[in-house]
Amino acid sequence: MQSVQTVQATVPKTTRSDLGSDSSHSLSLSQVMHQFGSFVALKDINLDIRPGEFVSLLGPSGCGKTTLLRIISGFLTPTAGSVLIDGMSVKGLSPSQRGTGIVFQNYALFPHMSVWDNVAYGLRAAGNRSRSQIANRVGEMLNMVQLNPLAKRVPSELSGGQQQRVALARALAVEPRIMLLDEPFSALDKSLRLDMQIEIRRILSEQDITAIMVTHDQEEAMSMSDRIAVLSSGTIHQFDTPTNLYDQPATNFVSSFVGTCNHLPAEVLGRAEGGYQLSVPGGELMITSDRPLSRREKITLAVRPENLQVQSQRDRTPPVTVTGTVTMCLPLGSLLTYDVRLTDDCHVKITQTRAMGTQALKSGDLVHLALVDPQACVVFPA
Ligand SMILES: Nc1ncnc2c1ncn2[C@@H]1O[C@H](COP(=O)(O)OP(=O)(O)OP(=O)(O)O)[C@@H](O)[C@H]1O
Ligand SMILES: [Mg+2]
Numbered sequence: 001m002q003s004v005q006t007v008q009a010t011v012p013k014t015t016r017s018d019l020g021s022d023s024s025h026s027l028s029l030s031q032v033m034h035q036f037g038s039f040v041a042l043k044d045i046n047l048d049i050r051p052g053e054f055v056s057l058l059g060p061s062g063c064g065k066t067t068l069l070r071i072i073s074g075f076l077t078p079t080a081g082s083v084l085i086d087g088m089s090v091k092g093l094s095p096s097q098r099g100t101g102i103v104f105q106n107y108a109l110f111p112h113m114s115v116w117d118n119v120a121y122g123l124r125a126a127g128n129r130s131r132s133q134i135a136n137r138v139g140e141m142l143n144m145v146q147l148n149p150l151a152k153r154v155p156s157e158l159s160g161g162q163q164q165r166v167a168l169a170r171a172l173a174v175e176p177r178i179m180l181l182d183e184p185f186s187a188l189d190k191s192l193r194l195d196m197q198i199e200i201r202r203i204l205s206e207q208d209i210t211a212i213m214v215t216h217d218q219e220e221a222m223s224m225s226d227r228i229a230v231l232s233s234g235t236i237h238q239f240d241t242p243t244n245l246y247d248q249p250a251t252n253f254v255s256s257f258v259g260t261c262n263h264l265p266a267e268v269l270g271r272a273e274g275g276y277q278l279s280v281p282g283g284e285l286m287i288t289s290d291r292p293l294s295r296r297e298k299i300t301l302a303v304r305p306e307n308l309q310v311q312s313q314r315d316r317t318p319p320v321t322v323t324g325t326v327t328m329c330l331p332l333g334s335l336l337t338y339d340v341r342l343t344d345d346c347h348v349k350i351t352q353t354r355a356m357g358t359q360a361l362k363s364g365d366l367v368h369l370a371l372v373d374p375q376a377c378v379v380f381p382a
Helices: 002-010 065-073 115-126 131-144 160-173 190-206 218-224 242-247 252-257
Strands: 027-036 039-049 054-058 080-085 100-103 178-182 210-215 227-232 235-240 262-272 275-280 283-287 298-303 308-311 322-332 335-343 346-353 366-371 378-381
Touching: 027 065, 039 065, 039 235, 054 065, 054 190, 054 218, 065 100, 065 178, 065 210, 100 160, 115 131, 115 160, 131 160, 160 178, 160 190, 190 218, 210 218, 218 242, 227 242, 227 252, 235 242, 235 252, 252 262, 252 298, 252 378, 262 283, 262 346, 275 298, 283 322, 283 366, 308 346, 335 366
Parallel strands: 054 210, 054 227, 100 178, 178 210
Antiparallel strands: 027 039, 027 080, 227 235, 262 275, 262 298, 275 283, 298 378, 308 366, 322 335, 322 366, 335 346
């Protein structure tokens, strides 16, 4: 109880301008679990988010992202476990007492209020700013989301994307300690989305606000986040930097959810040259593995498309190549992606960068593939 009171005393009426750059806030979740009736929506969630960090919760629909955000914000009490801000439990505190600002997935604007009043709402409720300070801040926020010309409209007179921008402006206006964003860019078209992503990231890092964004868009998560928590069916599979998630996925699920990945059924033939020789559909590959492998062990080899390269006749290093037939070429700007059939039921994707004059492979071409490096793969149990 002591700790709760301490948090409450420091939260509500501090304005960002009073706070230095060392005043951003950490957030921890400890053994959080949530059940809706008998359905377990979240299990054993542990997360330590550093002050000022931008973290994304990434996962497929229904995996528990919004539920977790509602628990952090204080709109939902977890069945078990605790939420700590700056190391202190915030159990029993309302969202405003926690100092969390939230942009809901469905915007949740006040329907009877104008855009201007929606953005001003939290500032007025805080009661610590003069009218002109409020007017300035609202103007600044509306400018940021490019909605000044629509300030007098009510939400029903706005498009979905415009409503989403009002929700963003409203949450940011009060300079929250922790900003929670639930799919904040989903209704925006591509160019506005990119502008908003850059702008939000800039504002949050300038003001050193700790932020947690829910998204199912992996590119958005990868480009905006310091770290990403990948969720599936209510559990966190991995909490790591975008690069580590991509290069060292902890589970099969992460490897396929983050980026494109080939999964090859493989059998260990034995040790070779400091690594292991594997039998895979279409041939053999040489890999290294942090985990010791035993002869005859069956594994799944996860390989990114850019980590498979086509070997020319000259570079061929039999027997550690796989042979396949190109079935399709997808040119994508500077990249060429090929679908290669290794066996009837095993195809792989490979990508190559396309320079001026690159001769693209054609459907029907026979190719020999090898890993760009024996380390450029991850081993999972079969
Ligand atoms: N109030 C509720 N009562 C019962 N089940 C619920 C309730 N709210 C959510 N759920 C269930 O909990 C699971 C997680 O829901 P949640 O809204 O957190 O998913 P999500 O990851 O945000 O999905 P989306 O990407 O579709 O928004 C889902 O299976 C959902 O049906
Ligand atoms: Mg959701």
